[in-house]
Structures are given as structure tokens and as C-alpha cells.
Amino acid sequence: MSENVLHINPLLAKVKLPGRVFQLPSKGLFYPPGVLSDTVKDGEIQVKPMSALVELKIRSADLLISTKIIREITQECAPEILYPEKLLSIDVDALFVFLVASTYGNKKSIRSMHDCDGADIHDYMIDLDPIIANPRNKCLDHRDVLYQCDLDNGQTVYLKPVLFNDAIDMMVLRQSINEKELIDPTSITSKELEDLVIRDLMAVIQSVSTGGPDSVLVTDRKDIDEWCRALSKANVERIVAASARAGDWGFNMTVKLTCKDCGKEYDHQIELNPINFFSG
Numbered sequence: 001m002s003e004n005v006l007h008i009n010p011l012l013a014k015v016k017l018p019g020r021v022f023q024l025p026s027k028g029l030f031y032p033p034g035v036l037s038d039t040v041k042d043g044e045i046q047v048k049p050m051s052a053l054v055e056l057k058i059r060s061a062d063l064l065i066s067t068k069i070i071r072e073i074t075q076e077c078a079p080e081i082l083y084p085e086k087l088l089s090i091d092v093d094a095l096f097v098f099l100v101a102s103t104y105g106n107k108k109s110i111r112s113m114h115d116c117d118g119a120d121i122h123d124y125m126i127d128l129d130p131i132i133a134n135p136r137n138k139c140l141d142h143r144d145v146l147y148q149c150d151l152d153n154g155q156t157v158y159l160k161p162v163l164f165n166d167a168i169d170m171m172v173l174r175q176s177i178n179e180k181e182l183i184d185p186t187s188i189t190s191k192e193l194e195d196l197v198i199r200d201l202m203a204v205i206q207s208v209s210t211g212g213p214d215s216v217l218v219t220d221r222k223d224i225d226e227w228c229r230a231l232s233k234a235n236v237e238r239i240v241a242a243s244a245r246a247g248d249w250g251f252n253m254t255v256k257l258t259c260k261d262c263g264k265e266y267d268h269q270i271e272l273n274p275i276n277f278f279s280g
Contacts, residue, residue: 019048019077022098024091025135025250029143030161035087037080045080047095049103070164073099089167090250094135097251101128112268114259122260126270137249147206149242151235154211159204159239159246166203173199194229201228201236204243 021044028036028043036045050058054076057069070092074081077099081087087095100108106128113121139146147159162170173196180187207219208227218224228236253270 019046020098020102021046022094022101022132023135025094025137026088026091026161027137027140029140030088031086035081035083037082040080045078045098047098047102048077050077050099055103077102085165087164088161089164090161090247092164093253094251097128097131101132106132110255110268110270112257114257114261114264114266116259116262116264119259119261124257124268126255126257131251131253131255135249135251139249146246149239151238153235156209156211157239157242158206158208158217159243160206161247162203170196170199170203197236198225198228201239204247205239 024043024045026043028040036043050073054073057072070084070087074084074095078095081095084092108126108128109123110126111121112124113119149157149159151157177188177192177196180192202221202225205224205228207217208224209215209217218227231239254267255270256265257268258265
């Protein structure tokens with residue numbers, strides 16, 4: 001009978017801290033059932049402090065090309081995220097910020113260099129609180145309009161934010177083409193460049209209406225892919241512009257710093273690459 005008694009390790013009582021509750025910039029509005037736990041309301045998740053092992057994984061692994069690492073991190077630090085591969089790219093960026101704030105507090109050291117003459121790299125202390133408190137997501141209250149693009153052929157495109165998985169795929173594809181171009185610029189085919197454009201479009205398109213009085217909504221990915229390849233340049237540009245407007249929300253990672261060399265204030269864009277972000 002004693003074998004069935006649940007063992008609780010007494011050593012973990014002061015090691016596993018409760019963490020903090022943060023709201024994802026998306027407020028959970030774009031996720032189907034199964035991505036977040038049923039306990040999550042309005043996108044508010046509990047984020048536990050990182051253990052030394054988790055932080056080691058973040059520092060040594062390139063999170064931008066590994067969804068496996070994201071899964072390991074969320075399992076330990078944000079277990080209410082059940083399917084991290086389906087997170088929006090913007091929410092993954094926010095998760096990095098939450099992990100730092102939950103583990104170390106709201107003050108974070110960063111390195112930056114101004115563009116003034118004779119500038120050097122200096123350490124600066126920034127406050128994460130204003131960033132976390134300003135997700136710039138009020139526009140999502142009108143997402144039905146925000147994520148809709150009418151084309152000049154009478155069709156309507158329904159857009160979506162970029163998923164973390166899609167962002168990784170697009171980055172890997174661009175990286176592959178850039179590497180080929182460095183070796184031999186003439187080796188890049190028009191098909192590869194076309195695939196790059198189509199991949200970007202497919203990442204932001206949820207569905208497309210056929211248009212007209214008997215319009216139906218098409219969600220089949222193969223049909224949409226073929227349709228994208230037949231679009232005019234003007235309509236492609238219209239979709240790209242609409243997607244850029246619709247995706248302009250989430251944390252503003254630009255902070256004001258005062259140069260330690262010339263004394264002038266300047267803008268610094270915090271890089272959310274996990275290796276750089278967590279190393280300061």
C-alpha cells in the first residue's frame with residue numbers, strides 16, 4: 001500500500017517558486033481550443049522562474065530555428081501553454097520578456113552603442129515594466145475589420161497573425177537563399193524567389209472568398225497557394241500592406257537610452273533573439 005503513496009520531494013519547496021501572471025499581447029484571441037489550457041482567461045498565463053538548466057538551454061540553443069526548445073521551456077515555465085508550436089510569433093517574443101521578469105525582476109541589463117563619434121559599447125539598466133504594461137493591442141478589439149483585405153477583383157482575403165512555426169519556416173527559407181546568393185548569385189532561380197514570396201503570403205492568409213453573389217469561403221491550403229501564384233502584383237502588394245498594418249501590435253521593444261559618451265538620448269531596439277536577450 002505504501003508503494004502507491006505519492007512522494008513529495010521536500011527539497012523542492014523552496015526551489016520551485018510560484019511565478020507571476022502575465023497577459024499575452026494577443027489576449028488569447030486567435031487560438032483554437034487546445035493551444036492554451038482551459039484555465040487561461042483573456043490570455044493571462046502564469047510564468048514560473050527559469051531553472052538554471054532551462055536558461056542554459058536558451059543560451060546554448062538557437063530558439064529561432066528550434067520549436068523543440070520552446071516546448072521544453074513552456075513545459076517547465078508556462079505549462080498553461082499546451083501547444084507552444086502554435087503560438088503567435090508576437091506572443092513568443094512576449095514570453096521571452098515574461099521569463100526574464102519572472103526570474104530576475106523587472107530590471108534588465110542590456111548592452112548598447114550610440115552612433116556618435118568615438119562611441120563605445122556600454123551597459124545600461126532598463127525597466128521591463130513599461131514594456132509589459134503597453135502591449136499595444138487595443139486594435140484587436142476590431143480584429144474582424146483589421147484582418148480583412150478587399151481586392152480589386154471583388155474577392156476578400158481574411159488575414160491572420162504569423163505563427164511562430166511559420167516565422168521559423170520563413171527565416172530558414174530566406175537564410176537558405178541568402179547563403180546560396182553569397183556563393184553564387186546566379187544560382188538563385190526564379191522559382192526559389194517565387195516560393196519565398198508565396199511562403200510569406202501563405203503565412204498571413206487564413207481564407208479567401210471567391211467573390212460575387214454566390215461567394216464561398218475557401219480555406220484549402222493548396223487552392224490558396226495556387227491562387228496566390230496567379231495574383232497580380234498590385235493585389236500581392238495590397239495583401240502585404242494590409243498584413244503589415246494588421247500586425248502592428250504587441251510589445252514596443254524600443255527604449256530610450258542616454259549615451260554615456262556624448263550625453264545625448266537615443267533609441268535602442270531590444271533584440272529578442274534569445275541568446276542575446278538572455279545574455280544581456
